[in-house]
Amino acid sequence: MAGRHCTVLDETSFWARFGRVEHEALEFKASPNNLREVIPAMAMTRGGAIVLGVTDERALGGCPLDQRTLDAVMRRAQEAGVDVAIEPLLVGGVALTVVHVPRVSGRIVTTSDGRLLRRVGSDNLPLRGEQLTRFVRRRRGFAARLRRSWTMWTHRRARMSTWQMSAFASSSSGSPSTSIAPSAESWSS
Numbered sequence: 001m002a003g004r005h006c007t008v009l010d011e012t013s014f015w016a017r018f019g020r021v022e023h024e025a026l027e028f029k030a031s032p033n034n035l036r037e038v039i040p041a042m043a044m045t046r047g048g049a050i051v052l053g054v055t056d057e058r059a060l061g062g063c064p065l066d067q068r069t070l071d072a073v074m075r076r077a078q079e080a081g082v083d084v085a086i087e088p089l090l091v092g093g094v095a096l097t098v099v100h101v102p103r104v105s106g107r108i109v110t111t112s113d114g115r116l117l118r119r120v121g122s123d124n125l126p127l128r129g130e131q132l133t134r135f136v137r138r139r140r141g142f143a144a145r146l147r148r149s150w151t152m153w154t155h156r157r158a159r160m161s162t163w164q165m166s167a168f169a170s171s172s173s174g175s176p177s178t179s180i181a182p183s184a185e186s187w188s189s
Contacts, residue, residue, distance in 0.1 A: 004065065006088040011060070014091040018051060020058050022122035028054035030061055032072035032097070039101055040080040040109045041117035041124035047103035048119070051089075053096035064088070064095035073099055079112040108139055 009017065022028060025048030027038050032052050042048045052073075053063030063069060065088040077084040077099075085100040110116050116132065117124045127135050 004086075004088055006090050008090045009092075011092040014060075014089070018049070024048065024119040024121065027051070027122065028056070028058070029063075030055050031063055032069050032076075035073065035076040035099070036079070037111055037115075037117055037124040038119075039076050039082055039084065039099075040111050041119045042101040043080065043082045043104040043109045044117065045103070045119040047101050050099040050101065051096060052099065053094065060091055060094040060096065062094045063097050065097045069097050073097070080109050082109055105139075108136070 018026060024045050025042070027042070027048070027050045029035070029038075029050060029052050035050065038050055042050070052069065053061055055061050065086060070086065073084065073086060082101060082104060084102070087098040087100065089096040089098055108116060116127050116135070118127060118135075119125075
């Protein structure tokens with residue numbers, strides 16, 4: 001695709017880079033047609049790569065990064081709310097497309113029909129029952145820690161802004177200049 005750098009590999013280097021066995025972080029697909037489950041499942045596990053243009057028999061059938069491929073990938077990524085990166089590859093003269101899926105940890109990503117999936121080996125499996133409860137609790141704990149950190153940061157920033165404004169006001173009022181360093185109390189919480 002014009003404007004995108006294309007990585008060129010020989011077939012040996014390609015298999016050395018990706019391996020031949022699918023796992024939690026690697027999926028081979030012949031085309032971009034069946035990404036509805038694998039993108040959210042990878043995002044909820046540890047991220048990974050989806051190589052388009054490789055058959056189940058590990059033959060390089062090809063899937064160039066053209067408009068149809070790009071639209072299909074971005075449609076599925078948008079449905080799941082995952083920001084993927086796309087890399088065109090040329091392997092032994094065969095055009096492939098790699099979809100890099102990031103690990104998403106600050107929120108829950110589901111399929112377009114609301115299922116929460118995780119990668120287990122090369123499968124995309126739904127979380128159910130106690131497994132789902134534990135997963136959501138861990139995410140909720142992460143979100144609570146993130147909210148506390150954000151709240152502390154914004155309060156410190158607000159105190160600093162107030163202090164800076166009062167220092168500016170006193171220096172421009174003609175009053176004698178005092179130290180512009182904040183007191184120990186203003187930074188202690």
